[in-house]
Amino acid sequence: MKLYRINALLLKYYYMSINRLDRIFDIVFWPVIDIFIWGFVSFYIYQLSSDVNILNMIMGGIMMWTLFWRAQQDFSVYILEDFWSRNLFNLFASPLKDSEFIISTVIFGFFRALLTFIFLGLLSYFMYSFNILSVNLLGIAVFGFSLMIAGWAMGIFVASLIFRFGMRVQAFAWSAVWLIQPFSAVFYPVSALPNWAQKIAYILPTSYIFEGMRQLLSGGPINWNYFFISIAINLVALYLAILFFKSCLRHARKNGMLVHPE
């Protein structure tokens, strides 16, 4: 593994981010829309019920969800751009290793997600006086960290699908996270789910993370149990995602997908 090659890709992602308005939109636009909608909804519910927790739950939920969503989507969309460009040929003919490819994408995704998170933090503070820093900071950090790993695992998985099936499945890059959102207990506890859905929730790392987050948001301590369960599931998921990625790349090299991306 070579640092200068990772740096080269980071530079490329940086250029991609500043050159294209839609990439800046990704960081700012959709998260802001979310904050607006959910902020007003929770504000309204708060007025009805005077339960200050509601506001915290929903605002905290949306901010953390964005972290996950961004981590996954960046990974997939940045790869798609090279598909669209027909740049994969030149990229994969270069000395770049698969691992350097994954690592640089993960690092850049981390910074973009962080940027969005900070931005949302400021926005929700000024709009709804919701201060994410008033919540247990270490708790936010550890669950946030776990959430990012979940996002990367999912991002790598979706990227693998793109390498395996081509641009036919590109819609997945934007829609994949929403498939697991209902089971992730982002805005409501797992217990609110019907029985069959709870079973799915139990195997998703995100459900433990958001449950843990909710405890933090209502002033509770860090639920280390949930944290470690989520990390364990995440590591397994990440490992499987990387295996899957390698197998899909093998397949792409076998059938010529990198030469004629379709």
Next chain:
Amino acid sequence: MANIIEVKDLRKSYGKGENKVDALKGISFNIKKGETFGFLGPNGAGKSTTINILCGLLSKDSGHVRIFGNDIRKDFEQIKQRMNVANAYTHLNNSLTVEQNLRVYGKLYGVKDVEKKIAEVADTFSIVYLKKKEAGKLSSGENTRVCLAKCFISDPELMLLDEPTVGLDPDFADKTKEYIREYQKTNNTTILFTSHIMSEVEYLCKRILFLNNGEVLRLGSSRQLKNLVKTQIVELTLGMKKDKALALIKRSGGRLINYDSEKIVFEINQLNYSLHDIMHPLIKAGFKIKDMHIKKPTLEQVFIKISRGEL
């Protein structure tokens, strides 16, 4: 001299069942250090498939490939570090400018003084005016030049050039081929080159491998390939009525290709007849020869004849 590329019994097929295409049916060749080696063959012959295996975009089914003496199954990054590719049908990243793309690729290949190198290749391939333009907005000829610049930016020891001049205007294509030869001589670069422009292949390549249907049909210098053509085309201008001359040429073994009031064009199969066999009876019959051209076979003719299975 050391072999930079060694390919032995390389096989590759695409697809399964009815759709299965045997793109390479066990080809072997070696390329020496400092050699410019040409691939010729009709569309679908397997040229790109071979090159794409050599640069790691495709996996082989079987066979051995060694580059710089190392098996490509191991240490491929180290191998790739020392080579580069240009394929005019590919692009760089569309949302980066040309300059940004070159910088990223320069850094990926670990180029020491990237900015200096960018200036150099931009000048060589006349893309200075494109530096700030998004790569997705280039014309095809501009894209071709940018892809070439990307290849030369790392001063590779080995270049795989797969139709690198597609879309260039004749003037630029000419300059490019001269630059490649000049560069190759100065740096003793090893080059694998494909093109459908025969003059480029002939100008650049010491040895030419002729592929068809995934098989090696011929391997040799362009002169050796041209010597395979055993027919000679003669253009004859006679000063008088030709009817009798036509009959004589036919009778003595010439195959008429066409004729008009001025010229007679015919072909001689050198395996059976010589030019003398035909000219002698003509002169004896009193024909005056005003002008005569003997056309040497071109690489183009060789290409067509090999592709049609006539050689």
